[in-house]
Amino acid sequence: IDRRATWSISRWRSRAFSTSPSIMKKTPAKRMMNTCTQCGLCDEVCPEDIEIGGMLLEARRSLHRQATLPGAYHQFWLRDMEFTNGELAALAKKPPGTEACTYAFFPGCQLGAADPRYVTEPYRWLLSEKPDTGLLLRCCGVPAEWAGNEEMHSAVISELRNDWEQLGKPVLILACPACRKHMKEYLPEIETITLYEVMDQWGCEPGQQGAGRPFLEPGRSLEPGSSEVFSIFDPCTARHVEPLEQSVRALAQKAGLAWEELPKGDMHGCCGYGGHVSEANADFFSHVVKSRSELSENPYLVYCINCRDVFRGEGKPALHILDLFFDAGEQDALPGLSQRRRNRTDLKETLLKEIWGETMEKKPEPCRFRLVIGAEVQEKMDARKILEEDVCQAIELGEETKRRTFDPEKGTYTCYRESGNITFWAEYRKDGETYEVVNAYTHRMKIKLEGVWNGRKTEVDL
DSSP states (O other): OOTTSOOOHHHHHIIIIISOTTGGGGOOTHHHHTOOOOOSHHHHHOTTOOOHHHHHHHHHHHHHHTTOSOGGGTHHHHHHHHHHTSTTTOEEEOOTTOSOOSEEEEOOTTHHHHOTHHHHHHHHHHHHHOTTEEEEESOOSHHHHHTTOHHHHHHHHHHHHHHHHHTTSOEEEESOHHHHHHHHHHOTTSOEEEHHHHHHHHTOOTTTBSOOSOEEETTEEOOTTOOOEEEEOOOGGGTTOHHHHHHHHHHHHHTTOEEEEOTTTTOSOOOSOGGGHHHHOHHHHHHHHHHHHTTOSSOEEESOHHHHHHHHHHTOOEEEGGGGTBSOOOOSSOOOHHHHHHHHHHHHHHHHHHHHOOOOOOOOOOOSSEEEEOHHHHHHHHHTTOOHHHHHHHHHHHHHHOOOEEETTTTEEEEEEEETTEEEEEEEEEETTEEEEEEEEEESOOOOOOOEETTEEOOOOO
16 A cells, blocks of 8 residues: 555545455454544544545444444444434424524534523524524434444435425524534535524623523532633534634633633544444543543533533533523533433423423333332443333333342342343342332343243243
């Protein structure tokens, strides 16, 4: 290979795949291929202009086409995307009393999951400024791209395009920089602008929606007139997007926040969230989060909700720019994975009721058992990407089929349920109608049952 040559992704793809479609089947580096945050920084700093991120993304696509991509690396986020785009969370509505909308607010899938007020409060402000602003709640589809699933990605992009067309092809006001980057690439026909540019241009005032003392970490708040200095952490998807970066800085200035730039400006790479690397390589994820957290001793000001959650999960104080303008984001602890789903459903229900005067007909299916999950077990479940519904379904299967084991010393039952590429396990105690979950974990395995349970052979379709 001539290292002096400039490689384009098309040339690399033709060399690596057209000549040998099965080449990736002989490569053991599947974990490495999925250990890329897709931030694009490698492409910019490589002296030979080799598109490393594009190469690794194409490798994921190739593995998926060959059905050899480890599905467990991406399963949680694809399920999360499916939930966000489903009946319990998705919403596409024109503003009340209008036939079409000039603008539509597209907050992305994670903003309302972190706190519904991050969506409700800015949307109320947008309506006060432009009453013909519609609403579009769904995922942009980037999880499917990161998973290399081209068919699923195309379907999600098509659904998003259809929703946009039904709203009258409005300008989409985006709160997520990753959504902005993704739409620019796959939906260039949609005109977009970020929420932060709109707030700057339309004159949003700090605290006008009731924002008081923004939360930093337990026991610590930003007092009015505080001289604490923040460092602005630009998400990797906003790199070189000067109108967006400058709008955030103008808003911080308007809010009276003392801030400074990070040593590398916006050339510091991803916070760690991108590409689903936490499941493929937890050690690498931890390394990235720690290294980004240590770029400055200052608390961070961010405008990507994923950055905020990643940093606060690491213990790094971080504020979202919306904290300075709206009454949102002040909870003492980050919501768990199951709570994030409930937040999305609550967001849809709240907006339907308060903006359109409608009742949400579809409701989440409740667990048939009363589960009690302690804080330590809940923390482990979130780390392992286990939802409460996964535990509930495992217990339901164990109770119905009696496919469970009993530990007389601990007084606990252990059961499991296979879902996709992952088997979920639950250990629990029964006390009447209460089921206390004492442990939960996962295996990337499949179990072919041909055994005897409680004295009889049981056949069940998992």
